[in-house]
Amino acid sequence: MNTIILSAILGVVMMFSSVLVKGKAAFKHIAAVGLLILLVFNIAESHGFRLFEFNTTNFLHFEKYGLLFNSVCLFCTLIYVLLSGSDIERVGNNPAESFALIFFVLCGLGILTSYTNMLMLFIGIEILSIPLYILTGSDKKNLKGNEASLKYFLMGSFSTGILLMGIAMLYGTGGTFMIEKSANQMLSYLEALGMLLVFIALSFKVSAAPFHFWTPDVYDGAPPVFTSFMATIAKVAGFAAFLRLFEIRYGSMGSQVERLLAVVIFLTLAFGNLTAVFQQSVKRMLAYSSIAQAGFMLFALFGLNDMAKEGLLLYAAAYSLATIGIFAVLTRMEDMSVDGFNGLAKTQPLLAGVLVIFFLSLAGIPLTGGFFAKYFMLASVVKTGHYLGLVIVGVLFAAVSVYYYFKVIQAMYFKEGSAALSIPVSSTFKYLLVAVAALIVLLGVWPGALLSMFYF
């Protein structure tokens, strides 16, 4: 609850800071401090400290896992703001509002990690989505931004319609919006249809195929700095919502939706990975890769056991940190195509080195957090003992993913060229990147560092 309320308040604070504070640079610092406060209070809440005592029965239920998830996302957002804060300031004329919207998204995140009611799910998703529509279009003069924003909005509201229809059907059979464990394993047809529609709407939000079509265009068209945010924290929040729904309601009938999930996972992996192979623009490639990564995160829904939950947490952290890091550098590149990275290792050895770690992590190479993230996902499915073929398909696509991630590494290290930055990087920025990389490696050698928090 701390997170939801504080982020809403901080959002408002940010809104008004544009009136009260002069100079763009300040917003970043205010936002960073605000995020720090959020993070602290969120961690405090997981240790039982609550700022406000509300009766949230029937709507929200705060548990260790959700709060830890919040912490991870808040931490990533903090890193994001520290790394890319100055880029946010450069987009459009209303940086303060952008920060405010980011806080509102975090509010949505807080809801999605703790909802127990379809109404809260709906509201949470809307709170998450609407700021993103705006952020996507925040660069008003950019036609690509316009297009992305329009596409995102149209398809988003369409999926909202699907979601609502699903919820209505669920309500029709259950007579309640509460998500509860049901002793009744058998769903009626109407309920099953409702569940399917809700599943589809959430798949849309996490850009799982075949409902992923918005993702590449939107991520590509949005200002890169917001793509970074959307592709990481916002998407991960969607997964939190997804997992929560499955854990409470679908969990008891895991085997019954396995086939559906298997198809969706397969399609997601196939679309994401295969399409990414051809991309020349790193940004668009990352958009497709984010679909592929979503495919892996969907394994958590398939497994739906402790490995899945821990793994999703780890995945969220490893994936978000790496992607945020890559985007932080990418926004500063003069040429965002793969060829634009040619020879970066010579001009910017440190940045190149750090990027390698990020890409390796995304590819799931051992010694990086990405490896254990994928490992947990695969393990969670293998643990169920079904659909081993799906796991094999998964790893084969992981191998395909190596292809496009390594294209960038190859460009940076093995090709001649003079990659240039359009915006010079400060040493603070570099140190921060190194710290993030170190964190990813830490997760790759000792994932317990993060996961053990789950247990105490």
Next chain:
Amino acid sequence: MHPVLLILVPLVTGLLSFFIKNEKSAKIWALVSSTLTVIVSVMTLLHGNYPNSYDAPWLPMLGSRFSVSLDGVGTVLTLLTAVSFPIIFASTYTNNYKKSNAFYGFMSLTQAGLMGVFCATDLLLFYFFWELALIPAYFLCSIWGGEKRIAVTFKFFVYTFVGSLLMLVGILFVYYKTPEHSFALSALRNLPMTAGEENFIFWLFFIAFAIKMPVFPFHTWQPDTYEQSPTAVTMVLSGIMVKMGVFGVIRWLLPMFPAASVRMADMIMILAVIGMIYASLIAIKQDDIKRLVAYSSIAHIGLMAAALFTGNASGMQGVIFQMFAHGINIIGLWIVVDVIEQQLGTRKFSELGGLSQKAPTLAILFTVMCFANIALPLTNSFVGEFLMFNSVFQHNIAMAAVAGVSIILAAVYTLWMIQKVFYGEVREGEVVFTKVPVGTTAMLVVLVILVIAFGVYPQGMLNLTLIK
């Protein structure tokens, strides 16, 4: 603690190497650190108290422990790994690599990964080191390799990566089959699996190992990679890294899936034997000395692969012995190839000839290495190949006979290589050939001594192979 030191010394020195600015000091640092590893390795050998193991918690929530242990095969291979690196460094001492600190750093990291692979008795840890060895090797090939290095090494990387990912699935599967959910080698024996499951998972593991070895028809990454890699890296790849696959079979595959190994033995042996003949025939037609050695290596590894599945104890001893022998021999061959390439800038037989007049000592050393390569008696390979062939023979006479043809073919292409490179009249372009560096010659002499020593008195190492 010795096994841990074996990993730790190259790991730490390798990481430190990246921070050395001066090229020359990087070289010396690499030599010193690799020699240090040899010392540790020899101390381990002298320690003699088997099993020499160390165990510590690593990932408790995954049920994985940092447990390393040295048995016979582990000792042999760590010894090979330890001994190879200073030889490689010393023999290529005069080669200049741009950013040599990174080069030697990656080399040492590879060594650390290899050591880990050979020591690990925890399956997940094994997988970890397996990849750790691969990644620096990828960078080494891609940065310092030849013209087509990017595409070729990428193929190498993806190929082996696919294999190891399949293995990862297998690892997860067997992990959940263990009653107490453990990755420990001891827990992975006698898993409750149906025959179908066992066969399936067997292949998941075996493909990974087969790609690494490589066994026909998973070998096509190898000649290209050897050709394109800088020779020092090729030495590591062919001398040690291919042994990872063989080692994986010995350490993991056979104990975990004894029944499936028996069921699949014939199939794999047939593949291996086909591969031997196939690679030998291709080797005959090669015009590039590196590719020739590469295909020859495939043929030799084929024999190891075949012998692995005969279920014959002395054959297994032969395989272990041969891993060491083959490592030594092929490094020797590469050293000579490197000298030629560095001095003349070509590896084409059609452009070579008569070098023995320019470099008689080199010619003799190379000839010894070549004869070791074709397993002439009193060279180390003879012992290994004798035992392996014997085991194949005990398994299936026809297979041994067919595989035996590769002995003949090996003679054909190896002698062809000697003849084309060293015999005949001196070519025009070879006037540039200057003196072979002392370090290189010295290392070749060391290798030759090892070849003969283990060829004449193999029993010491054969005893080592038996240690459980």
Next chain:
Amino acid sequence: MSTTEILFWFLSALALLSATMVLISKNPVHSILWLIVVFFAISGHYILLNAQFLAIVNLIVYAGAIMVLFLFVVMLMNLNSSNEPQKNNRLKIAGIISGGCLLLLMVDIVMSTTELKGASALTKTGNIGLIKTLGMELFQNYAIPFEISSVLFLSAMIGAVVIGKKE
């Protein structure tokens, strides 16, 4: 046939007809007007179901506010039928077919749901649709979502400002 039934069928027919007209009308303004008719029809259904509050809210919020907003925008842009390029027919047919398939499948599934057999919606009676009951429930039990939806409005407001503002 009771009055309720007659009204039900009438309103249903009206809603469907107007909804179809929304699609068919070339002129966006006509579409909007037809949509308003749909909303009226739906409000009629609400009243039939004795959900007066929602009926009123529907009229005020949807038919009144939202649709007027739409109208404003359309007027602002000075759109007319000739402005809209037509989709090619194949795509249209594909759209209609897939939409139709979706409808058929969903209706089929609903019809085969045993739990719904015999269930009916209570018309004209019941007090849950009254303002008092709803208000009590909203401010007692639904305070949390109610408050939280303010965040939604805040962001929508920011959006309108950030995006809609002319520079």
Next chain:
Amino acid sequence: MPITYYITLSLVLFCIGVIGVLTRRNVIIIFMCVELMLNSVNMLLVAFSKMHNAKALALNPAGSTAGIDGQLFVFFIMVVAAAEVCVGLSIIVMMYRNTHSVDVNFLNRLKN
């Protein structure tokens, strides 16, 4: 009225909305069709609400408020829809300002 009537009606409306989204190119009309979809859901919810109310009343005639949450949900949907319309229309206006078009296919630089 049998609940299936309501469900069918609302599904038909919903699908008309879907078809509208699929067949029209004018962004505003598409958006209106989405609103139509939302409205069909609203009606379904109200119908279900009354159905559950009826069921509860049958068990316990003493003025049960079962089903009220369905109607409240409709209320929230309207709220959210309003907010969405607000953002959506501003996006459309922004696009119109830049391109002088409301054709949904006009902007398709982002592809492949």
Next chain:
Amino acid sequence: MGRLGGASMSKYVYLVPLFPLIGFLINGLGRKLLSKSLIGIIGSGSVLASFAVSLGIFFEVKQPGFQTQVVTLFDFINVAAFKIPFAFQVDQLSSLFLLIITGVGFLIHLYSTSYMHNEEPQHFGRYFAYLNLFVFSMLLLVLGGNYVIMFIGWEGVGLCSYLLIGFWFKNNNYNYAARKAFVMNRIGDLGFLLAVFWILAKLGTVSYGDVFAHAGALSKTDVTAITMLLFVGAMGKSAQIPLYTWLPDAMAGPTPVSALIHAATMVTAGIYMIVRSNILYTMAPATLSVVAIVGLATAFLAATIALKQNDIKKVLAYSTVSQLGYMFLGLGVGAYTGAVFHVMTHAFFKALLFLGAGSVIHAIHNEQDIRKMGGLKKYMPITNTTFLLACLAISGIPPFSGFFSKDEILAAAYEHNKILWVVGVMTAGMTAFYMFRLYAMTFLGKFRGTAEQEHHLHESPSAMTIPLIILAILSVVGGFVGVPEVFAKDSHWLAHFLSPVIIKSGEEGHALDHSTEYMLMGISVVLALIAIIYAWTKYSKTPETGEPEGLGKVLNNKWYVDELYDAVFSKPLLVIGSFFKNVIEKSGIDGVVNGVGRSVNYASRQIRWIQSGQVGNYILLMVLSIVLLILLVFYGNNLNPLLKYFSM
């Protein structure tokens, strides 16, 4: 078991191979530092030392009641299933071979110091190093106490043969010849190796003593297979059909090498091996028949080829092949002693012939074509005389050594099968003919070379002639160690000496009555004499100088066997090799691998068109997907248990 001082000698048997090994190391490592004379002394001296030790051993072994001694140095391979010691076996057979090898070896070393004197010091050193290494390997071969040690020597001599054939490595033809020799030997070696495996598989040991002691446990098939495979090994090493073609080509090496390796010692390794395994062979009559037939066929074929060769060394080479065939014929008919006997006598006279030929070649500056020789008799008397003696010996004219050994084989053949004898005698006649054709064209008549050559003609230095003389003496008297029992009771000393190691298979001459035996001898001698006289008269007057025609051309071209092998084996292998390299590897296997990559790329290019950039299409696809997912979940066959649509 040892008695007297001699008993201790066999304990020091390891000294025998050790000396040449030391010689090899010193000469090999110090070839750039040592002077030529020092190299020569070390090279020859080491072999001489071995000879001395061998003599000691021989005399010890000769003592009556000598028991076979196995001297184990260390465990060579000791693995789970079996144990192979590095052991030497001293018995009658090995001691005899020791003498031949070190004795003839020493003479040839001595000869070489002079013959190779024109080489640069380092190549001179290399030469002696190789030669010493060869002697070492050969000694290992005959001394080895088990098949594996024998195999070590077996391959070792092959290696040295390779190195020495290609000694003049600048000449690529020589290199090809060297490679051919090695590869053909390897084919045989494979057979040997398989036989060793077979023995290991059945008996779990390879030590002679154990193998022969347990030979009875082997089944008929096993024995036949083992002996056949061993014989394949012998075919390679001893140049029998079909693996004989390397030996004539091996004449590319320096002539003393041909004398030592390709006449006296290495090529007889096959005979040694079969004699060593005579217990096994006797158990396998089928194999013995094969051995006899192959041997005889080789003898005959090689003899026909030798009729029309014009290269002095080629004639000798084919003669060697032919004589080796004789030896195998002897083995095949069970005359093991006869074969060994012929090995010994052949070592003397064939080494002598080669050295004589070397002397000739040395004298006329590396000319080997006998058509360009002639009349050398007056220039080189010693060479001429010794050469003539050797020719008489090989032709089987009594009382020269060849007569006794050849006769013993022929007698055994007659006893075995008359046809074998007939062909054998014909071959003997041909042998006499081509040898004297050679002799006549080389030494008789007029010199047909250039005046320049004639001017330089001279007798060879003493370092070359002394070995010639010694070998000539041996060629003349060598036969008396095996005088047939016909002439005197117990006169066959060799048979007596070897009897402990050779199982009595047949009755070896005892079955034939004396008159038959005399008659057989008579026929062969008369035939040989006729051939000699014919050749002498024909070629001393009208030597062949042109290119042969008709059958002669076929013979001159060695029945086109090389061409046949080339067409049947080498070419197809190379074609298959390039087919594998260019088609299977590139388009096949790698094609599949790369194809996977390419198809991913292709799929990527195609799939991205789905991302059309138009919202309408996206939503259409989404709706379609919804429809499909509904179909999948609700209408897919084998439905989820929650959906009993069809069961309703």
